[in-house]
Amino acid sequence: MASNFPPDPSSVRFAGSWTHRDVHANGIRLHVASAGPDRAEAPLVVLLHGFADFWWSWRHQLTALAELGYHAVAVDLRGYGDSDKPPRGYDGWTLAGDIAGLIRALGHTSATLVGHADGGLVCWATAVLHPRLVRAIAVVSSPHPAALKSSVLRDNAQRRAWLPDFLRAQLPRYPEHRLTRDSGAGVADLLAGRSSDSWSATAEFADSADRMRSAIRIPGAAHCGLEYQRWAFRSQWRADGRRFIAVMRKPVDIPVVSMRGEFDRYILPATVHRGPQLSPHRRIVTIRDAAHFAHQENPDAVTAEIAKLLSGAGRPRPDRPA
Template sequence: MSAPDPSTVRLPGAWRHLDVRANGVRFHAVEVGPGQDTADRPLVLLLHGFGEFWWSWRHQLTALSDAGYRAVAVDLRGYGDSDKPPRGYDGWTLAGDTHGLIRSLGHTEATLVGHADGGLVCWATATLHPRVVRRIAVIASPHPRALRHDALLRHDQRSSFLPRFLYNQLPRLAENRLVRRDGAFIARYLTALAGESWRATDDFTEALARNRSAIQIPYVAHSSLEYQRWAYRSQFRPDGIRFMRLMHRRLHIPTLSLRGADDPFITEHVMRAGHVWADRLTHVEIAGSGHFAHQEQPDAVNTALLGLLDSPMERPAGADRITRGRRLRSRPADNGPARS
């Protein structure tokens, strides 16, 4: 059986498909509406997670558009119908992609919403390009320094995260696992991390089929793994050490941290630890959800996102740039009950 064509992710629906060039790459993006009616609205850029594509934001595209925002979901570099270059899956370049997308879409700033790997891109872009990011929301995506800390030093996060992460470093073997038997690994991955209520729905069945097909598009399996391979290799190289050093700065923008209460992959502790690097962080646990809260409980997630978008933008004096000069705590700590 031949591999799916990249155009198969251009699914019909209440949206239109765009090709946007940014940072030397062509990106496939999707938004609701004819375009000219939404260009003046505040931009919300939606960045998907590992093994998925823009379609994972289907519930948010319409809800955010109906609320008066220009919601744009993107196939990240290496996914779906976006370009799949052999390089550029490092934190620096991915942040540059997002910065370029905001500009190419005709905006000077945006709110970023990301799940898993897409959330890590949100953290990186807000830190490295703070002037173009108004707010961020991350779903099952801890701050990269918090994730590194807990994956090494806390048994619960280490046991859930490291085995899959380390296996994905293996060349060819990991790619073959993703695509063989019609993308069966993606079905197992979604089933293992999703909550029970979503697994019983037709929406989940459709998600399995869509993502199993999308992972088999040529070069997607390799590209999707390069995100995690750079995260591992960079720990031992000067560029990665410098990247983590730059990420050790505090954000002053409204930040929303979301986690499915039944997520078996990302712990509540590591998500709450983001307060060390974001002084306006609100953490919310989504009941009845596993790792994919935006798909499993879209109404609850959409309500939380609209609350973030309505939050005031006032910043402390002198906080137009990320904090410099004051040393942040290296080890994240518990920060008490969730704020709401």
């Protein structure tokens, strides 16, 4: 059970077969956990977590990709974990700049990006805004931003699944309280509600929930995480938001693997398949025995798809489901 006292940000630096580092990029300090050969010739893979989460979400892929010879780096995104929590910069432009700066600061000229949910949206944005730095992307439960917007506007089922939580995030103070109440019980509820029944009954689920509960209670983390969704909403009526979504409609002309857990009730199949022209080289994969957190629920299957993308095996036909 989490302590009643707010955790120190450094509490997320769990020991393991990785190294914790602070990297300065785009004007802020990002905490990363890195594994594998740390040299320029080792291909870089950057792992980006989703909403209310932190780098630990990618623990399985971090070690597995390192064993395959990749330089794998799991990031606490701006505002999360032990990364800086500035009052601004939770827009798509700046978040993409964070990852572009991180790639350069790590001494690389390009990387493959892997992201879950909000982290996947950062992958899409970085691939469009900084195309020379991104070799390929793999996303989990993270449709293209323009496709997601179209689905929410036109698909009643996706709107019912996604919009209520998104709109609640726009309220002042209440969403922060909802996430952090009872030592972070709100995050545990979110994890349980979006996970498969089989995984939510495991000891690993309980451990992940406890770690997420602690991480979201780091001062500023809940507010900063919600700012991602608040910008996405507010920007719809501002010039920067309209310009962002217009720019994002430029096709992502690199290999993409888009994964979705077969039991995901939050991101629906039709939404993942929408907009094939936005990523003409994408491959759509259903991850069995998993829901919204497929990279944790069935990590071996997700890692195998990332490895396939990295190796260039089976270059996909446009929008052909696996």
